[in-house]
Amino acid sequence: MKGLNLPRTLMGTMANKNMKQQVMNGIRDKVLTLDTMNQSVKNIEYAVRGPILLRAMELERELQQGVKKPFTEIIRANIGDAQAMGQKPITFMRQVLALCQYPDLLSSPSFPEDAKKRAMRILQACGGHSSGSYSASAGIQTIRENVARYIEHRDRGIASDPENIFLSTGASSAIMAVLNLLVSGKGKNRTGVMIPIPQYPLYSATLAEFDAVQINYCLNEEHQWGLDVAELQRALGQAKAHCQPRVLCVINPGNPTGQVLSRENIEAVIRFAYEEHLFLMADEVYQDNIYAEASQFHSFKKVLMEMGPPYAQQLELASFHSCSKGYMGECGFRGGYTEVVNMDPAVKQQMLKFQSVRLCPPVPGQILIDIVTNPPQPGEPSYQQFQQEKKAVLAGLAEKAQLTEKILNKQPGIQCNPVQGAMYSFPRIQLPPKALQRAKELGQPADMFFCKQLLEETGICVVPGSGFGQKEGTYHFRMTILPPLEKLKILLEKLSQFYAKFTQEYS
């Protein structure tokens, strides 16, 4: 009992027997263990920040401590984190945000007038004119209005209603919120959600967390990761036996696969969703990241509206955007929005209520979304610089997309589809039988084994295809194309060399 500084009143009520036993054992069993925790959370997997990244962070620490490695730095090509790779922020965005954060700067001559005007307008719409007050749960009203106008402009005049816009904490939180609304039922009635394979693992992780049924439809690697409606039909048909398919998720441009859907393809997907009574979720966060000359981004919303009745009035759609990708790459601010189309007004109220429990999306992120959707206009002082910076980023990405495809395809055993959009290459790699054998012995997916070896020997951190899903017997990895051009070249050369060495070692 020594060392227990207990109030005297407690001494009497203490369970003495219990206490002695525990003092003898020292540490007691925990309340929260792997066995007692939420099993759905336990089932979550998220490869993009999984074991490979954890190992990369360890290696980074070792390098800092001066441990000798065959490389001098870790290159984190595992995630689409543009500014971490050296991409510069768009000046105008940061100016407006800094003005909103520290309004004393509004009197500074070193900020352009158009940035000040935007900051004043935003602050006007904030409680107490401060970016530190809570916003409405759906986001600051004037920013929702700007988002709606932006969508109208993007979609050549197709109407967008600010009441259908919900600002969010990055696109991820909005995708989770909409999925959360959709999941219900038990046993065979449990909600099934169709996701592409390969997918961005936010989807599989969220479905695991919500205990929903994941329905895989495979993208066609032989046709540049095309989305084939016959495959949707197959997946749906099989799923109906064990769950209730209610949602179809499409990622366009594709992550990790980089394909850009054609207009005809989108129309076919919409018809399919309509006929099969599916709620459509369109992950369009890479809408500004289109590189291939023949490719063009078509929003699901626009195509849906142009298809007219009955689709335009009935198909339920949620589309997602973010300030983390595009030319902005402002991942850290967690800005995003979702537009819902044909959503039941009562459900919209539910969504708002649900969002209100978390109070509001971070206001700085909302401010950045405002700039994305309301950039400087011709004639404004910042117009030219804004356009220049934007074009420089996008042209750089286009060049890197091409370069990546070209260099990877030079290496026998690696096959890389064109990176038409987004920020990643997802090449297929042939792995020799001995490597497969070795991975099996280690209890690892073969591409995980490859990526781990790659990391240990070169410092390059990429994500194994098994984290995204792939056809059985095929192996891939996902790598961002974000490093600066010269660095990317070196990285790709190193990667090809490592691959050659690896296949030799295990053949």
Place this chain on the structure above:
Amino acid sequence: MQRAAGLVLGLRAGCCPRSPSWGRGRGRSWSSAAAEASAVLKLRPEKNGRQRILTPESMNPLVKAVEYAVRGPILLKAGEIEMELQRGIKKPFTEVIKANIGDAHAMGQQPITFLRQVVALCTYPNLLDSPSFPEDAKNRARRILKACGGNSLGAYSASQGVNCIREDVAAYIERRDGGVPADPDNIYLTTGASDGISTILKILVSGGGKSRTGVLIPIPQYPLYSAVISELDAIQVNYYLDEENCWALDVNELRRAVTEAKEYCNPKVLCIINPGNPTGQVQSRKCIEEVIHFAWEEKLFLLADEVYQDNVYPKDCQFHSFKKVLYEMGPEYSSNVELASFHSTSKGYMGECGYRGGYMEVINLHPEIKGQLVKMLSVRLCPPVSGQAAMDIVVNPPVPGEESFEQFNREKEFVLSNLAKKAKLTEDLFNQVPGIHCNPLQGAMYAFPRIFIPTKAIETAKAHKMAPDMFYCMKLLEETGICVVPGSGFGQREGTYHLRMTILPPVEKLKIVLEKVKDFHIKFLEKYA
């Protein structure tokens, strides 16, 4: 009260899914609003007879069951009235005063200059060359940027938060707790405290039927708890704070609640809000010791919501962190009791709600669970980095000798002493009104006075299918423009009625608000006598 009773009944009847009558008798709750809306929809002829996929009937019933009074029907009504005022519709008042939420800046509180300087410097590093920013702000900005990927706030941070900020948080906790060690590995930065609390609860909830996780929460509570418990389909176990005793927490009441709960669930988590929200009490050290001993004895995971730790007003009250008391109780407790404690940039003297900054410290968490936690957080990528930067200033403020020290302290003291003044003023003025009783506001940012509602008003409310205090607050809003939250949104003993009001408006305005409430209340009593 009604809610807890309904839940127990439902469970005893073996009815797991929540009944759709969840919100009945609680005023125009979200679910009944939804039901009305869907009734309207059904009357409208459906084109091609096609049903929507996502409807109030087909949606996730757990999400539907969520209620959050702080931004509930009263706030919606306030929004409508604001719109009407804008359109020039005449009302007995000229503005809506939103005293429903602890939103300091919205009520005119000025941001702490230093905090905003650092955040602006981090956002737009060109300013690092500007002579109009103090050196200590620049140094902090440089240090934060150096710890960010690509030296930019725009890069994702580690899912657990920027390393150097976690280190600063740990150092801050050590200082606060008189040297009790804190490990940066136990610090997780979050998107406001709400996100941390929901994350920890999510990981804790498991089991089915009688083994379903029970979560003990105070009544009155901050409705984030009931909302998250409801979303997670966990079992809410109520323990009542003692209004007659300044809302104190009584361990005997905890024991009663746990004993009763064991019949229908597995009580696993004990949530404490200190200083209390909405009740404003500050727990004594002795009370904290008792709670920790109780958690140890009953093997409960402790959640200490300490977001109001800087908001303690009377001279004879002091904030004691659960972490500190836990350590000082000796190794049997300090190496066994699992604890998560939460803090935020939104409250205190900062009031930076919009930045969604926060952190949690976990103690004695199983190492494997820490891995699970990081994995779960990593799906959401990272907390907003600007909020993390704001958090850094809270835990690493200017120190004596630094250029900004004096101004920082002046601004901080100004906010806190004003809040103390307003706390006293609110208590005094409320207690002058016949039929209103208000406990001392020892801490936090709210008054939660008990209001007497006459029988006739209760009957009228019932006829309107409203909780009596909801009816009262709606009338208050319609007649005075003052937006407060009814006690039923926080939970209260049956037959008692309360409201929550923030004490954040500027002193002069607060006086007017309180006078208006007084006049309203007297008129209300007369009308329904």
